[in-house]
Amino acid sequence: MNTPLLIDSIVRQVTILLAQLGTAGGLRAPMTQLANQVFLHLAEELEAQGVSRKVSADMFGMALRAYVRKVTRLREGHTTPGVTLWQAVLEFIREHGLVLRSRVLARFSRDPEPVLLSVLQDLCTSGLVFVLGSGSRVAYRAASEDELGELARSGQDEGLEELVWALVLHEGPLSEGKLARRVARSVAELASTLSALCADGRVERRPDGLLVAQHLVIPLSAPSGWEAAVFDHFQAVVQTIVQRIERRVVDPAAPVGGSTYRFDIWPGHPLEARVQSQLGEIRERLTTLRSEVSEHNQSAGLPAQYRQVALYVGQCQLDREADAGEASEAQASPGTEEQA
Numbered sequence: 001m002n003t004p005l006l007i008d009s010i011v012r013q014v015t016i017l018l019a020q021l022g023t024a025g026g027l028r029a030p031m032t033q034l035a036n037q038v039f040l041h042l043a044e045e046l047e048a049q050g051v052s053r054k055v056s057a058d059m060f061g062m063a064l065r066a067y068v069r070k071v072t073r074l075r076e077g078h079t080t081p082g083v084t085l086w087q088a089v090l091e092f093i094r095e096h097g098l099v100l101r102s103r104v105l106a107r108f109s110r111d112p113e114p115v116l117l118s119v120l121q122d123l124c125t126s127g128l129v130f131v132l133g134s135g136s137r138v139a140y141r142a143a144s145e146d147e148l149g150e151l152a153r154s155g156q157d158e159g160l161e162e163l164v165w166a167l168v169l170h171e172g173p174l175s176e177g178k179l180a181r182r183v184a185r186s187v188a189e190l191a192s193t194l195s196a197l198c199a200d201g202r203v204e205r206r207p208d209g210l211l212v213a214q215h216l217v218i219p220l221s222a223p224s225g226w227e228a229a230v231f232d233h234f235q236a237v238v239q240t241i242v243q244r245i246e247r248r249v250v251d252p253a254a255p256v257g258g259s260t261y262r263f264d265i266w267p268g269h270p271l272e273a274r275v276q277s278q279l280g281e282i283r284e285r286l287t288t289l290r291s292e293v294s295e296h297n298q299s300a301g302l303p304a305q306y307r308q309v310a311l312y313v314g315q316c317q318l319d320r321e322a323d324a325g326e327a328s329e330a331q332a333s334p335g336t337e338e339q340a
Helices: 003-022 034-048 053-059 064-075 085-096 101-107 113-125 145-153 160-171 176-182 187-199 226-247 272-276 278-300 324-332
Strands: 129-132 139-142 259-263 335-339
Touching (some): 053 064, 113 139, 160 187, 160 226, 176 187, 272 278
């Protein structure tokens, strides 16, 4: 198995996606903590799969003690054990009103300054904290509840409802507290979003208080929610690949797996229109099927245990250049097919 090469190739593609998301709409999302986030998520997933800390440390090329220390540090803010640095900084600013940057740096002196400055930048970008002044007199003030409400109404949280909906679907059942931490907001700040989601049935609150969702539909013409759609697409692809790896042996009749089909076409190609129309036709067929399944489920009701089948369909177009030899082959065989 050439697993290292496969991992390297996948990481390269993921970094392309992250770079695109980080600059979407002219934004410049902070990337300072990205490496630490990846490390922590990998460590937690290895632990969830039953890999011992000693083996995990070896996989990262670290001594066990250094590995445990790093995982603990990333799970908690250095200065305030038990909470993340993001939460600790926000609470500190809220408690002290107008706070000079120098005072924040002094309060969290045990945390790396670049990480702390990234947290401050993220809090300001998200609208939870305002920055005032310049130079050595830069100060921060937490937004009031009224100001947060005004920002939400002005579109600061555009797309939040759909993203929360997607998170509840894929990671639920979730408590309000866990969901609030997942989206880096307080329970109070998330209350109006949850109320809207529960009011129209997109999210349900179980008798035990946990939040669940049964489906996610983002219309193609929706003015917001693209973030949730991207997350939903990516989650479906990752889960499909993971289940395919677990099965190892390919069974054409199995309900789990994926196929990628590539077609080499050009303007004037006799099958150009037919190839280009496939995405629309597949969407139409699956939308009809989903409606039929939903109608049956509404009348029959869901059993205590059921299986959700996620079928992902995507299409992109890549510009290619062929040399003379490839051009002659393309004329003889205009399409290629790859199956996984």
